[in-house]
Amino acid sequence: MANGRPGVGALAGRFDGSPGDGQAGAVRPADDPRNAARPTRRVAILACMDARIEPAGLLGFHPGEAHVVRNAGGLATDDAIRSLVVSQRALGTEEVVVLHHTGCGMADLDGEEILAAMHEETGERPPFELRGVGDAATSVRMTAGALRASPFLNIARIRGFVYDHEDERLDPVTLP
Numbered sequence: 001m002a003n004g005r006p007g008v009g010a011l012a013g014r015f016d017g018s019p020g021d022g023q024a025g026a027v028r029p030a031d032d033p034r035n036a037a038r039p040t041r042r043v044a045i046l047a048c049m050d051a052r053i054e055p056a057g058l059l060g061f062h063p064g065e066a067h068v069v070r071n072a073g074g075l076a077t078d079d080a081i082r083s084l085v086v087s088q089r090a091l092g093t094e095e096v097v098v099l100h101h102t103g104c105g106m107a108d109l110d111g112e113e114i115l116a117a118m119h120e121e122t123g124e125r126p127p128f129e130l131r132g133v134g135d136a137a138t139s140v141r142m143t144a145g146a147l148r149a150s151p152f153l154n155i156a157r158i159r160g161f162v163y164d165h166e167d168e169r170l171d172p173v174t175l176p
């Protein structure tokens with residue numbers, strides 16, 4: 001794992017690692033091969049696509065233990081929610097970890113300028129939103145709030161972290 005540190009996955013200790021008795025999508029025989037695809041720690045990480053970050057390892061998860069959903073900014077977009085629905089309903093995850101970071105390329109992005117330029121070049125305005133994420137801890141809180149507010153997700157536990165590139169440190173974000 002990154003930096004040789006345990007990370008939150010290793011410290012979590014909440015899950016016993018046995019698949020199959022989670023609430024969502026659990027009505028499935030124990031020998032169903034699809035069970036093998038279920039993350040054993042029942043966690044899904046929503047993280048920024050930043051090239052410097054390897055979210056699962058950074059948080060202390062090993063392959064097979066957690067899903068990783070990534071996009072620009074690590075935001076609760078429709079497609080991120082679509083992936084989390086599959087993660088929860090078909091593959092039994094119950095916890096979400098939101099991971100953003102300092103120095104994000106999305107921090108002060110002028111989304112409107114990009115969208116307007118694309119509109120001018122193509123004659124079509126892209127159907128998605130594009131905006132800067134601003135302060136990392138604030139964007140973690142906003143993203144967690146958006147996930148909690150989604151009627152399609154059922155989140156037993158949600159945690160947020162900011163990875164500080166300068167200090168190579170994971171800072172927990174207090175969620176309201």
Ligand SMILES: [Zn+2]
Pocket residue numbers: 048049050072073074101103104105106
């Ligand atoms: Zn980023």
